[in-house]
Amino acid sequence: xxxxxxxxxxxxxxxxxxxxxxxxxxxxxxxxxxxxxxxxxxxxxxxxxxxxxxxxxxxxxxxxxxxxxxxxxxxxxxxxxxxxxxxxxxxxxxxxxxxxxxxxxxxxxxxxxxxxxxxxxxxxxxxxxxxxxxxxxxxxxxxxxxxxxxxxxxxxxxxxxxxxxxxxxxxxxxxxxxxxxxxxxxxxxxxxxxxxxxxxxxxxxxxxxxxxxxxxxxxxxxxxxxxxxxxxxxxxxxxxxxxxxxxxxxxxxxxxxxxxxxxxxxxxxxxxxxxxxxxxxxxxxxxxxxxxxxxxxxxxxxxxxxxxxxxxxxxxxxxxxxxxxxxxxxxxxxxxxxxxxxxxxxxxxxxxxxxxxxxxxxxxxxxxxxxxxxxxxxxxxxxxxxxxxxxxxxxxxxxxxxxxxxxxxxxxxxxxxxxxxxxxxxxxxxxxxxxxxxxxxxxxxxxxxxxxxxxxxxxxxxxxxxxxxxxx
Amino acid sequence: xxxxxxxxxxxxxxxxxxxxxxxxxxxxxxxxxxxxxxxxxxxxxxxxxxxxxxxxxxxxxxxxxxxxxxxxxxxxxxxxxxxxxxxxxxxxxxxxxxxxxxxx
Numbered sequence: 001x002x003x004x005x006x007x008x009x010x011x012x013x014x015x016x017x018x019x020x021x022x023x024x025x026x027x028x029x030x031x032x033x034x035x036x037x038x039x040x041x042x043x044x045x046x047x048x049x050x051x052x053x054x055x056x057x058x059x060x061x062x063x064x065x066x067x068x069x070x071x072x073x074x075x076x077x078x079x080x081x082x083x084x085x086x087x088x089x090x091x092x093x094x095x096x097x098x099x100x101x102x103x104x105x106x107x108x109x110x111x112x113x114x115x116x117x118x119x120x121x122x123x124x125x126x127x128x129x130x131x132x133x134x135x136x137x138x139x140x141x142x143x144x145x146x147x148x149x150x151x152x153x154x155x156x157x158x159x160x161x162x163x164x165x166x167x168x169x170x171x172x173x174x175x176x177x178x179x180x181x182x183x184x185x186x187x188x189x190x191x192x193x194x195x196x197x198x199x200x201x202x203x204x205x206x207x208x209x210x211x212x213x214x215x216x217x218x219x220x221x222x223x224x225x226x227x228x229x230x231x232x233x234x235x236x237x238x239x240x241x242x243x244x245x246x247x248x249x250x251x252x253x254x255x256x257x258x259x260x261x262x263x264x265x266x267x268x269x270x271x272x273x274x275x276x277x278x279x280x281x282x283x284x285x286x287x288x289x290x291x292x293x294x295x296x297x298x299x300x301x302x303x304x305x306x307x308x309x310x311x312x313x314x315x316x317x318x319x320x321x322x323x324x325x326x327x328x329x330x331x332x333x334x335x336x337x338x339x340x341x342x343x344x345x346x347x348x349x350x351x352x353x354x355x356x357x358x359x360x361x362x363x364x365x366x367x368x369x370x371x372x373x374x375x376x377x378x379x380x381x382x383x384x385x386x387x388x389x390x391x392x393x394x395x396x397x398x399x400x401x402x403x404x405x406x407x408x409x410x411x412x413x414x415x416x417x418x419x420x421x422x423x424x425x426x427x428x429x430x431x432x433x434x435x436x437x438x439x440x441x442x443x444x445x446x447x448x449x450x451x452x453x454x455x456x457x458x459x460x461x462x463x464x465x466x467x468x469x470x471x472x
Numbered sequence: 473x474x475x476x477x478x479x480x481x482x483x484x485x486x487x488x489x490x491x492x493x494x495x496x497x498x499x500x501x502x503x504x505x506x507x508x509x510x511x512x513x514x515x516x517x518x519x520x521x522x523x524x525x526x527x528x529x530x531x532x533x534x535x536x537x538x539x540x541x542x543x544x545x546x547x548x549x550x551x552x553x554x555x556x557x558x559x560x561x562x563x564x565x566x567x568x569x570x571x572x573x574x575x576x
Contacts, residue, residue, distance in 0.1 A: 005475040011524075018518050021493055025514045025564070026503045031565045035514055039557050042520065046553075049527040051487045059534040067539065071530050073541045075523075078550025088556030097559055098513050101520075105552035108522040113546030115538050142548075226516050233522045234492070240483055240525050246485065247492045248521040255496035255515050259508060262500075346504070356508035363566035369506060383515075 004053045010048030011244035017041030018248050022255070028369060045244055046075075054454045078104075091364045092321045095353040096152035102229055103145025109138030109232035110199065116239055117195050120188060127239050128188050132180040134235030136202045141228040143206030148218050148225065151210075152353060166276060172205050213275065216395075219354045220263045221273045227256025266349030268412045297448035302389075302424045303332070303461030306453050307468060309386035311342045313378065315415050316362065318352050319392020319428070320454055323417045325364035328458035329391065333367070335465050343410040344381070346415050348396035377414050388420035390441075392427070392454055423447040426457050506567075513560040520553025 009070045021038025024030040044126075053068055060067065081103065089097045122131050150156040179198045183190055201442030213221055230252030234452040237245025264271045306312050314333070320326060333343050345367065351358040359372060361405055382388055390397050401414045417423055418441050425442060427449060450457050480488065496515075503511055526549040530542030 002475040014521070019499075020522070022496075022499050022511075022514060022518065025511055025560075026499055026507060028504070028507060028567050031507060031510060031567060032561075035517070035557065035564055037561045038514065038518060039561075042517075042553055042557070045521060045524050046527070049524045052528050052531045057532045057534070060532045063539070064531070065536060065545050067531050067533055067542070070539060070543045071527055071546055074530070074546035075527075075550045078523075078547040082551040082553075082555030083558055086555045086562070089559065091563075094513070094559060094563065097555065099515055101552050101555035101559070102516050104548040104555070105522050107514070107518050108526045108545045108552060110550035111541050111548065112522070112525050112529050114541050115533065115545070118541075119534065119538055120514040124481075179480055223512055226512060226519075229522075230496075230515065230519045233519045233525070236522070236525055238480070240528055241480055242528070243480055243488060244521055245525050246480070246488050250489050250492035251496035251499070252515040252519045253496065254493040255500040256512070258497055259512055260498045261516075262508070289545070318497065352509075354509045354512065356506050356510070357514075359506035360509050360563050360566065363563075369567055370505065374504070374506070 003054045007015075007048050007051050010044050011242070014041035014045035015244050015247045016034075016437055017044070019251065022177050022251065030195045041120065056295055068440060091361055092318075093153070094360065095219065095222060095357060096149045097148040098354070099145045099152065099225070101220075102222065102226050103142045103149065106138040106141025106145060106225065106229040109236050110135050110142060110202070111138075111140065112236045112240065113232075114195065114199060116236075117183070117188060118192055122188055122239055125184055125187070128184045130235040131188075131239045132183055132198075134232040134239065135199065136176060136205075137228050137235070138182065138232035139199055139202035140206035140209065141225045142233060142280065144210040144228075145201040145206075145222070145225045147207055147210040148222050152218050156211075163360065165208075169205070169208050172201065172208060174207060176201050210276070217274045218268075219350065219357075220260060220267070220271065222273065223256060223260040223263055227253050227260055230254075230256050239470050263350065266413070277428075294442050294449050295447070296451055297424070299426075299450050299452065299457045299460035300464030302448065302450050303464040304468065306341065306387050306389070306424075306461070307339050307423065307465045311344075311381075311385045312336060312389065312419065313344050313382060313385045313417070314389060315346045315348070315390045315397055315417050316351065317348075317391065317393025317396060318358075318360055319360045319394075321352065321358075323392065323428075323454035325360055325391070325454035325458050326367075328354070328455055330365045330367050332363075332458055332462050332465075333371075335462060339465075343371065344378060346375065346378045346382075346417075347372060348375050348393070348415050349413075351393060351396055375413065375415055382416040383419040387421040387422050387424065388417040389424045390417055390426065394427075394439055397441055398419055399444075400438075400440045404440070417441065418444055418446070420444065424450055426450045426452070426454050428453060479548030510560055510563045510567075513556060513563060517553060517556025517560050520549060520556050523553050525549075 018041050021034045024034030113131045116131050230249050234249025347358050397415050397417045399418050401409045401412040526545035533539045533542045
């Protein structure tokens with residue numbers, strides 16, 4: 001049997017399994033089998049790749065046994081480390097792990113470009129152009145994702161901003177493109193230090209591009225870098241004449257781009273605005289004094305009030321997950337449901353740290369997905385709700401986004417919690433939200449504040465309701 | 473019968489890129505928001521296929537710098553694929569409708 005035929009056939013099957021797997025992942029009913037299907041494709045493709053050993057370039061023949069050993073060690077190390085870290089990571093920290101794995105993929109694409117270039121293995125100008133482009137995009141994705149990971153993980157807290165930053169970044173990008181063009185122009189035959197400079201500058205650019213972006217915008221950035229890595233992989237696939245890389249990379253590149261646009265749209269901002277506007281800086285400026293005062297209420301009283309309500313809508317935010325209160329919240333929900341209260345969850349598109357992150361966190365606590373509603377499906381129901389309870393959310397429920405033109409979040413669609421008859425806001429203290437914007441909801445007449453750790457608040461509410469006895 | 477690998481150049485490559493791009497667009501376009509995070513993670517896993525390209529590059533390395541970069545490439549690519557798979561699988565495990573809830 002011909003090795004090349006086997007390899008090509010395996011890649012064909014793998015590409016099919018990837019697309020079919022992604023398709024299955026796009027519906028909640030079949031999603032779980034989707035990843036398994038795609039995983040089978042990956043295993044097949046990796047195993048088939050070892051057939052390359054039968055047919056390597058003549059120059060590489062003397063190195064083959066060393067290279068094969070290196071390949072097995074690298075595979076084992078990468079797989080072992082990622083498998084362990086992926087199993088261990090808490091659901092709340094999922095976004096930064098996705099960023100980290102994504103950056104690794106970008107780095108691998110850049111590594112392929114580097115080998116092709118420094119080995120002078122690529123000659124046609126189309127291949128060279130794509131190798132260079134894939135190299136830049138991959139390297140930017142690597143360093144940018146690492147910064148995104150560090151920011152979400154709390155390892156970097158400051159946002160780097162200085163006047164002229166965009167000018168510096170702009171010139172850096174132009175310089176990168178100029179060096180890339182120089183490499184292509186010379187048919188890839190340039191001195192090694194030029195390649196080195198090229199990749200170092202690309203890495204620096206990724207850092208400089210990501211540092212000024214605030215933590216609240218990281219989901220969009222991670223999604224963008226996910227698309228970047230896909231593109232880079234697709235381009236390097238062309239250079240290596242590997243259709244599996246071309247197809248998988250381009251599918252992810254376009255799917256990731258669309259996802260990025262959807263996320264930016266959910267925040268009512270453009271992707272360019274996220275990348276270049278220094279959002280969040282406005283939080284330091286004057287926003288006008290809030291009228292009225294924040295009215296505190298006891299957690300138990302709020303719980304009992306919910307027990308006698310007909311309809312309760314819950315608007316959870318990332319603060320809920322930080323306090324690890326999802327499980328207690330679901331316990332409370334079940335108590336309310338037993339007392340014939342209609343309970344629904346309202347999820348803002350950017351609740352959590354990624355779109356859909358809140359759904360994952362609630363799913364982890366066992367909340368069935370059919371009582372969880374997207375913003376557009378439930379926003380009209382708030383006015384019929386007796387109680388809306390906001391737990392650990394802030395900017396996504398701030399009515400200033402509707403009315404106050406000077407607010408930095410003006411125009412962002414929000415959950416209409418303020419239209420409920422009674423609003424409870426569970427919050428640790430009197431601080432501002434992730435974006436640093438003051439929240440008018442907290443001062444509204446129908447709002448009462450339940451101060452305290454979300455988990456403890458849930459426990460108090462549960463106890464208060466239980467102390468009433470089983471009243472059906 | 474001798475089999476030779478198809479060389480994908482010029483417009484054939486362009487067709488592949490175009491069709492793949494539409495495929496990605498169509499798959500994500502009709503997805504409910506609750507699956508955005510798992511799907512982002514799932515697509516993150518799929519570009520882990522880059523490990524295959526890195527493997528080829530490493531196996532064909534003919535100098536020390538190429539071996540070092542190739543080693544790093546395979547290491548990173550394997551991490552992307554394995555990590556992407558594990559976190560996606562863990563997330564998707566959790567999605568259950570009311571009726572099928574395993575608890576209670």
